[in-house]
Amino acid sequence: MTAHGYCMQIAVIGHGQASSQECEAAYATGRTIAENGAVLVCGGLGGVMEAACRGAQEAGGITVGILPGTEGGNPYLDITIPTGLGIARNAVVVLSGDAVIAVGGIYGTLSEIAIALKTGRPVYGIHTWDIEGVIPCSSPEEAVTRAMNEAARHGTA
Amino acid sequence: MTAHGYCMQIAVIGHGQASSQECEAAYATGRTIAENGAVLVCGGLGGVMEAACRGAQEAGGITVGILPGTEGGNPYLDITIPTGLGIARNAVVVLSGDAVIAVGGIYGTLSEIAIALKTGRPVYGIHTWDIEGVIPCSSPEEAVTRAMNEAARHGTA
Amino acid sequence: MTAHGYCMQIAVIGHGQASSQECEAAYATGRTIAENGAVLVCGGLGGVMEAACRGAQEAGGITVGILPGTEGGNPYLDITIPTGLGIARNAVVVLSGDAVIAVGGIYGTLSEIAIALKTGRPVYGIHTWDIEGVIPCSSPEEAVTRAMNEAARHGTA
Amino acid sequence: MTAHGYCMQIAVIGHGQASSQECEAAYATGRTIAENGAVLVCGGLGGVMEAACRGAQEAGGITVGILPGTEGGNPYLDITIPTGLGIARNAVVVLSGDAVIAVGGIYGTLSEIAIALKTGRPVYGIHTWDIEGVIPCSSPEEAVTRAMNEAARHGTA
Numbered sequence: 001m002t003a004h005g006y007c008m009q010i011a012v013i014g015h016g017q018a019s020s021q022e023c024e025a026a027y028a029t030g031r032t033i034a035e036n037g038a039v040l041v042c043g044g045l046g047g048v049m050e051a052a053c054r055g056a057q058e059a060g061g062i063t064v065g066i067l068p069g070t071e072g073g074n075p076y077l078d079i080t081i082p083t084g085l086g087i088a089r090n091a092v093v094v095l096s097g098d099a100v101i102a103v104g105g106i107y108g109t110l111s112e113i114a115i116a117l118k119t120g121r122p123v124y125g126i127h128t129w130d131i132e133g134v135i136p137c138s139s140p141e142e143a144v145t146r147a148m149n150e151a152a153r154h155g156t157a
Numbered sequence: 158m159t160a161h162g163y164c165m166q167i168a169v170i171g172h173g174q175a176s177s178q179e180c181e182a183a184y185a186t187g188r189t190i191a192e193n194g195a196v197l198v199c200g201g202l203g204g205v206m207e208a209a210c211r212g213a214q215e216a217g218g219i220t221v222g223i224l225p226g227t228e229g230g231n232p233y234l235d236i237t238i239p240t241g242l243g244i245a246r247n248a249v250v251v252l253s254g255d256a257v258i259a260v261g262g263i264y265g266t267l268s269e270i271a272i273a274l275k276t277g278r279p280v281y282g283i284h285t286w287d288i289e290g291v292i293p294c295s296s297p298e299e300a301v302t303r304a305m306n307e308a309a310r311h312g313t314a
Numbered sequence: 315m316t317a318h319g320y321c322m323q324i325a326v327i328g329h330g331q332a333s334s335q336e337c338e339a340a341y342a343t344g345r346t347i348a349e350n351g352a353v354l355v356c357g358g359l360g361g362v363m364e365a366a367c368r369g370a371q372e373a374g375g376i377t378v379g380i381l382p383g384t385e386g387g388n389p390y391l392d393i394t395i396p397t398g399l400g401i402a403r404n405a406v407v408v409l410s411g412d413a414v415i416a417v418g419g420i421y422g423t424l425s426e427i428a429i430a431l432k433t434g435r436p437v438y439g440i441h442t443w444d445i446e447g448v449i450p451c452s453s454p455e456e457a458v459t460r461a462m463n464e465a466a467r468h469g470t471a
Numbered sequence: 472m473t474a475h476g477y478c479m480q481i482a483v484i485g486h487g488q489a490s491s492q493e494c495e496a497a498y499a500t501g502r503t504i505a506e507n508g509a510v511l512v513c514g515g516l517g518g519v520m521e522a523a524c525r526g527a528q529e530a531g532g533i534t535v536g537i538l539p540g541t542e543g544g545n546p547y548l549d550i551t552i553p554t555g556l557g558i559a560r561n562a563v564v565v566l567s568g569d570a571v572i573a574v575g576g577i578y579g580t581l582s583e584i585a586i587a588l589k590t591g592r593p594v595y596g597i598h599t600w601d602i603e604g605v606i607p608c609s610s611p612e613e614a615v616t617r618a619m620n621e622a623a624r625h626g627t628a
Contacts (some may be wrong), residue, residue: 007549010548039550
């Protein structure tokens, strides 16, 4: 890895045991994030998180996994943050994103969507919870483009 | 306060700036929790949290406020836990309840509902988010009774 | 338990596997805290924490255990806060005390002493780490009396 | 930044308002960490943290700042983790290091040293607290070399 200062950071959230369709969407999301020069932040576990990391790494990007436990993490993490915070780490994942992209997901993902909306992060959704404030997108590319444009507009990057 | 060992703990969640209708429901919820001998746990701030604490204290109950900051809290707290954890304290509020009662609420409350469902706490709702898994109740009394019965059934008290 | 509003909260810290001498000191510390009408806050586990809680409960006081995990706790807790935060819960224990009393202790206790001094809590020590800022006391009674006087002087109760 | 999978992560801890001597040592520490291909993790603020990050970036390395607040951070961070956890973020900083290097420091640093020793991270010290378990080093180069050798020996990288 070679540093060149602060990059935009996009958080990808979703379930640790996702369907193959969700994993495909997550993979494309991670890939597109990396191709756009942003850092991928996630919860560091399997399913959507792992697929997104794999996509980002294959496109030469940087991946950050913010784990609930104190060890482990999927094999596609460049930076590992083993918080030991349990479920409270969900807040750290969301706060670390200039924007958030949700792919599918159950209650853990819903908690992250809610924290993102509470703390003013824009949230883009791909087949995820239908919550007021989440902007539904029809493709990973649309979600990443809109997330990066909105984050840039707020001068966070 | 006179101790007599572990009591059931019921978490009441809702917005810090609630309508008078929500505050009335929260007050009755807190009062009923105390009348049933349970401890009221909440986020320690205003609105729904303060009304519930006032109700519980007036009925002779114990109130616990788990704050996001390192000071403050509403005037009706017996025990104050100033976590300094920011939004991550929402997880601690929910984990501290054997059951959770949601009154109204916006995104912060939604994050707590989601964490509760993720971690297996039963959630009873009074005019709150319509999320699968939340059990809607028509009155504070119904919510408290069902919350305490369910928590007791799981041997947590 | 019968509520009467905010009481002073004293945090007792020490090792989960303590010597019998440390447990005796912790027991007397908890007892004296309760006799003085303060609430005992601790990490909720065994050793020094359990002995202090037992002392406080036997004197009719209230005990609060802020656990690193999401369940368990010693048998002498009135209020249980199962944070799931792991080692990060040490910060919450310390922040919840208007003053801190350390009995013996190894590295976990040292981390709590340091956080207390960093965040401006007065720390009283009984056979504990010799760190600048910790006020050594020759008895549990002296530690509790000085802790409560100092906390009261700062208007925190 | 170009990814090539997991690198060893070294946490550098010290005060946010450090002496010029401490900042020089921190700069050299950061520089040496980067030259050895490891990722620098720190608390993301000024003083020792900023100097270490500057050193690491100038040598082409990657820097990670785990902030107590929800914004800000020094200008030499590649990855920013704005936790909002307050003082509890100290635990996350330490857990994110395969080894820890302490440069000077007051109580915050002491809390991190204690958490590191409690959770089994090797700690190397440059003019820091004299605590049993901390291995004193006479130069940044010695500290980094020993930290990386020890972390490698435990198969964490």
